[in-house]
Amino acid sequence: MLPRLSSQSDVDPIVLKFVADLQHSGFEGDIETQYSSRLAVATDNSVYQQLPQAVLLPKTTEDVVLIGQLSAKPVYESVTFSPRGGGTGTNGQALTKGVVVDLSRHMNKVLEINEKEGWVRVQTGVVKDQLNDAVRPYGFFFSPDLSTSNRATLGGMINTDASGQGSLKYGKTSDHVLSLQAVFADGSLIESDMSRGEPQDGSYAYQALKVTEAVCRDKREQIEAKFPPLNRFLTGYDLKNALSDSGEFDLTRVLCGAEGSLAFITEAKLNLTPIPKARTLVNVKYNSFDSALRNAPFMVEANALSVETIDSKVLNLAKQDIVWHTVSDLLTDVPGKEMLGINMVEYAGQNEIEVADQVDALCKQLDKMIANEEGGLSVIKSAQILPALVESTICAKKPLAC
Numbered sequence: 001m002l003p004r005l006s007s008q009s010d011v012d013p014i015v016l017k018f019v020a021d022l023q024h025s026g027f028e029g030d031i032e033t034q035y036s037s038r039l040a041v042a043t044d045n046s047v048y049q050q051l052p053q054a055v056l057l058p059k060t061t062e063d064v065v066l067i068g069q070l071s072a073k074p075v076y077e078s079v080t081f082s083p084r085g086g087g088t089g090t091n092g093q094a095l096t097k098g099v100v101v102d103l104s105r106h107m108n109k110v111l112e113i114n115e116k117e118g119w120v121r122v123q124t125g126v127v128k129d130q131l132n133d134a135v136r137p138y139g140f141f142f143s144p145d146l147s148t149s150n151r152a153t154l155g156g157m158i159n160t161d162a163s164g165q166g167s168l169k170y171g172k173t174s175d176h177v178l179s180l181q182a183v184f185a186d187g188s189l190i191e192s193d194m195s196r197g198e199p200q201d202g203s204y205a206y207q208a209l210k211v212t213e214a215v216c217r218d219k220r221e222q223i224e225a226k227f228p229p230l231n232r233f234l235t236g237y238d239l240k241n242a243l244s245d246s247g248e249f250d251l252t253r254v255l256c257g258a259e260g261s262l263a264f265i266t267e268a269k270l271n272l273t274p275i276p277k278a279r280t281l282v283n284v285k286y287n288s289f290d291s292a293l294r295n296a297p298f299m300v301e302a303n304a305l306s307v308e309t310i311d312s313k314v315l316n317l318a319k320q321d322i323v324w325h326t327v328s329d330l331l332t333d334v335p336g337k338e339m340l341g342i343n344m345v346e347y348a349g350q351n352e353i354e355v356a357d358q359v360d361a362l363c364k365q366l367d368k369m370i371a372n373e374e375g376g377l378s379v380i381k382s383a384q385i386l387p388a389l390v391e392s393t394i395c396a397k398k399p400l401a402c
Contacts, residue, residue, distance in 0.1 A: 012053055014078060015033075028058075028062075029057045029058040029106060030055075031056055037055050041094070043095075044088070053097070057105045057106060060106075061107075061181065064101070066187065070187075072187065079098060080098030082100055082260065083159070083264050086104060086148065086156055094156075107123040108125040108127065110131060111123065121268070124153060124154045124267060127152065127153055128154060140274060143170035143273040144163055144167065145165040145166045158256055159258060159259050166346075166348075168300060168307070172232055174253060175271075177269070178270060181266050183263055184263045186203060188205035190205040192251045192255060208251070208262065212249075213251075216243045220243065233256070233257040234259060277349070277352065282344075282359060284299075286340060287341075298365075299343055303358060304358075305347055309342075309344075
């Protein structure tokens with residue numbers, strides 16, 4: 001028995017009217033209301049599912065402005081929108097029962113690379129790895145290093161203030177955003193660095209700028225007292241850091257981490273980081289996962305680029321993978337001992353001698369702590385030092401007994 005298919009649309013008539021008006025208003029992007037297209041964006045990297053009414057795929061910032069201007073009409077007050085990039089969010093941020101606005105299909109261009117000043121301007125639908133491919137020949141990379149970097153868009157990274165591996169040294173996305181181009185719900189446009197001047201008086205963009213600055217200044221004492229010391233601001237607006245120590249207001253900080261709830265971010269000017277010339281990985285092995293966890297804060301304090309703590313279950317599962325043989329010599333067992341935990345500590349920098357000195361200082365401190373049996377570190381069995389090239393290709397291996 002095959003299910004009966006109905007030719008009748010299940011899309012809200014108001015949404016159908018909206019997309020028809022949008023098309024007739026000069027919208028240059030794609031408009032999709034068929035079930036297959038809606039189903040494709042009904043899921044993301046979370047456990048949630050929501051079937052949207054339609055999918056809009058703008059080609060330009062002007063298309064996004066047009067969406068806002070049309071939706072501001074009273075007849076379309078009930079139509080809601082949600083921006084979407086790579087769909088890598090784990091909390092269902094890109095899902096909606098309204099209309100999905102997907103910037104990843106067309107608005108994915110690297111617009112300008114300034115090698116001299118070390119910045120790039122992009123459309124926010126560009127994927128992080130694609131951006132790094134574009135700036136690598138200039139000796140740069142965009143440093144927030146996500147596990148989903150081959151599909152996460154810059155817009156999604158900005159809206160969730162993404163960090164990832166290396167955040168101990170490089171910080172989070174908002175630390176590298178120089179300015180943003182944002183389109184508000186009424187179609188009004190703003191450049192957060194005011195390079196285009198202030199938005200029109202009375203527009204949503206103008207109100208957002210003035211009201212947010214007033215709140216940050218007038219409520220400074222309460223903000224300082226109540227806002228917790230968060231590493232990332234995706235659980236609320238970053239009013240705390242929107243005002244600098246010198247008293248300058250930066251709307252960029254509020255837009256970063258807003259998860260698309262304030263405006264559509266269409267373009268971004270981003271600070272770039274020089275590619276490290278030296279990179280070294282130190283594998284510190286333990287005979288208990290508890291010891292590895294308790295020792296991780298010490299690794300963080302040792303000015304490492306990243307620290308990853310792994311238990312025996314993950315290690316044993318990895319050993320069953322078909323590609324384990326390609327990395328097995330980098331995680332050798334300790335003869336006669338069972339390895340139940342590991343801390344993978346990475347160092348990177350522009351100076352090979354400086355990186356080597358950091359690694360040497362870490363290992364000397366480990367030797368000292370083990371000898372004194374401080375913090376349960378007598379359980380450490382060995383540390384492997386793995387010098388690596390920029391592209392993470394292992395060029396040497398030197399086991400170090402602890």
